[in-house]
Amino acid sequence: MASHTSKAFLSLGRINIPRLGLQKTASRVTYSTGLSVNSANKKKGFPERSGKGNFVKRPRRDEGEPRTKRMPVDQDWTAVYPAAAPFRSGSVPLPVRMGYPIKGGVPPEKRGNLELIKIPNFLHLTPAAIKKHCEALKPFCTEWPSALDTDAKCDEHFPIKVESTDYVSSGPSLRNPAARVVQLKVKLSSLNLDDHACKKLLKLVGERYCKDTDILSITTDSCPTRQQNYDYAMYILTALYHESWKTEAWEAEKTAADMEEYSWEDSQSQRNILDVLVRMKVAGEGEGEEVREQLLGRSEVQEYKDSVTRLKNEGESESTMLQYKEAVKKVLNL
Amino acid sequence: MAAPMALRRQLCCLARIFSGSSHSGPRALGACSALRKCNIIRSHLPLPPSTSLHTATVFSSATPSSITVTEEPDTLFQKVSVLVKAHDRAVLDSYEFFSTMAAKELGITVNKVYEPPKDTERFTVLKSVHIFKKHRVQYEMRTHYRCIELSHITGSTAQVYLEYIQRNLPEGVAMAVTKTAMEKVPDHILEPIWDDHPIADKPSQ
Numbered sequence: 001m002a003s004h005t006s007k008a009f010l011s012l013g014r015i016n017i018p019r020l021g022l023q024k025t026a027s028r029v030t031y032s033t034g035l036s037v038n039s040a041n042k043k044k045g046f047p048e049r050s051g052k053g054n055f056v057k058r059p060r061r062d063e064g065e066p067r068t069k070r071m072p073v074d075q076d077w078t079a080v081y082p083a084a085a086p087f088r089s090g091s092v093p094l095p096v097r098m099g100y101p102i103k104g105g106v107p108p109e110k111r112g113n114l115e116l117i118k119i120p121n122f123l124h125l126t127p128a129a130i131k132k133h134c135e136a137l138k139p140f141c142t143e144w145p146s147a148l149d150t151d152a153k154c155d156e157h158f159p160i161k162v163e164s165t166d167y168v169s170s171g172p173s174l175r176n177p178a179a180r181v182v183q184l185k186v187k188l189s190s191l192n193l194d195d196h197a198c199k200k201l202l203k204l205v206g207e208r209y210c211k212d213t214d215i216l217s218i219t220t221d222s223c224p225t226r227q228q229n230y231d232y233a234m235y236i237l238t239a240l241y242h243e244s245w246k247t248e249a250w251e252a253e254k255t256a257a258d259m260e261e262y263s264w265e266d267s268q269s270q271r272n273i274l275d276v277l278v279r280m281k282v283a284g285e286g287e288g289e290e291v292r293e294q295l296l297g298r299s300e301v302q303e304y305k306d307s308v309t310r311l312k313n314e315g316e317s318e319s320t321m322l323q324y325k326e327a328v329k330k331v332l333n334l
Numbered sequence: 335m336a337a338p339m340a341l342r343r344q345l346c347c348l349a350r351i352f353s354g355s356s357h358s359g360p361r362a363l364g365a366c367s368a369l370r371k372c373n374i375i376r377s378h379l380p381l382p383p384s385t386s387l388h389t390a391t392v393f394s395s396a397t398p399s400s401i402t403v404t405e406e407p408d409t410l411f412q413k414v415s416v417l418v419k420a421h422d423r424a425v426l427d428s429y430e431f432f433s434t435m436a437a438k439e440l441g442i443t444v445n446k447v448y449e450p451p452k453d454t455e456r457f458t459v460l461k462s463v464h465i466f467k468k469h470r471v472q473y474e475m476r477t478h479y480r481c482i483e484l485s486h487i488t489g490s491t492a493q494v495y496l497e498y499i500q501r502n503l504p505e506g507v508a509m510a511v512t513k514t515a516m517e518k519v520p521d522h523i524l525e526p527i528w529d530d531h532p533i534a535d536k537p538s539q
Contacts (some may be wrong), residue, residue: 120504134439141491158516169508245526
């Protein structure tokens with residue numbers, strides 16, 4: 001009894017309790033809420049005994065028959081699944097089974113199957129739906145110009161290729177810093193360059209040129225946005241082009257070691273062959289410049305020159321070595 | 335002048351109607367295409383913000399007039415390569431069927447569709463929180479790829495196709511699109527500038 005009154009004091013707080021009678025009614029009021037569980041139970045049945053206390057389970061409505069039973073065979077499926085939605089077993093009239101089969105049995109049925117709900121489904125993208133969507137999208141598409149059907153024609157009219165990548169993924173941010181990279185590819189044969197300009201450009205560009213495909217690739221990623229990187233790449237191309245046409249004063253100091261290709265004139269090979277021929281006295285007696293020039297004019301010497309240049313520029317192979325052998329045999333009359 | 339104004343009013347009303355209903359039904363066909371049309375037009379025509387609503391406008395009557403054609407030339411893509419990555423091969427199979435069919439319906443030439451080999455990232459961690467070094471557990475993450483290469487596609491078509499593909503990208507799938515655009519040689523690279531100014535040490539532009 002004493003404990004009840006003390007609880008009543010606590011619940012009522014600062015309210016004055018003048019008489020004992022009032023206290024009793026007050027205490028009864030505080031406990032009436034505690035007793036309400038039992039009165040509610042009589043209507044609904046036993047609550048769970050899991051220790052949750054006042055929790056009451058509502059009775060479940062009986063579910064009706066699934067929609068699939070009333071679906072005609074020739075219905076419009078795009079109306080059932082117009083947009084991406086999770087799998088609803090009552091809306092899909094297919095006898096699908098998914099999951100690991102129970103022992104000695106089959107995979108579980110679709111009703112209440114979590115595996116079917118977890119996996120992304122393409123029920124909203126059936127061929128009929130795709131056709132409908134594409135019919136609506138067709139007015140916004142433009143046609144490819146019919147004159148540019150082969151790659152060769154494309155390269156001829158549009159030689160500059162700009163490559164960039166877009167990324168789509170789910171995450172906290174839309175941005176992908178790798179999307180700012182721009183790669184510009186040009187074939188040097190399509191640019192207006194003369195011999196000296198071409199060689200100077202190759203020297204300026206270095207690693208970025210591929211000799212086999214004659215493509216110069218400029219990759220820019222130093223600016224934060226793609227537009228800026230594209231502008232920078234075009235600027236680099238322009239600067240390279242105009243600089244390669246310019247001839248600076250110090251370019252006259254180009255030595256034989258800087259030359260890109262081997263040239264036979266004024267080379268050690270020319271001097272050697274002429275010395276040998278003069279010593280062999282092929283053109284008759286006498287020494288001097290005229291004899292050497294006469295020797296140079298000979299066809300065997302020209303053949304020898306061609307074979308040596310080819311050997312030095314293209315490297316050693318079956319055909320180049322054979323050609324060199326034939327030329328040497330002719331020149332030295334072996 | 336009356337016709338463009340009427341056009342703008344129709345479009346503004348459409349935008350208001352469909353933006354209102356868009357959050358209720360996310361990707362219904364009609365709403366989607368109308369929104370896209372409105373988006374495209376918004377980029378070309380500056381719509382006046384306060385235009386009177388014509389509630390009697392019907393969607394079907396506005397369809398043919400809502401496509402704008404601008405004067406700027408279309409970009410030309412020699413190759414568009416779409417690489418899709420996912421953890422599940424079956425999802426990629428379905429997505430490939432969807433995207434190839436969409437490309438065929440829109441008249442886009444599909445160069446080739448191939449499957450690069452999958453990547454597996456494995457790592458081994460200790461099974462227990464504390465000690466038991468001999469007992470570990472191994473996890474792996476498999477990434478499957480699928481690549482669809484399209485060739486000879488214009489900028490507008492590429493935009494339409496890629497937006498369609500990307501809106502229908504399933505959850506858990508990532509995509510990387512590599513576009514190779516073709517361009518003419520710009521005018522300032524056709525002729526060297528030194529012909530006009532023969533001074534050798536002129537600073538380059």
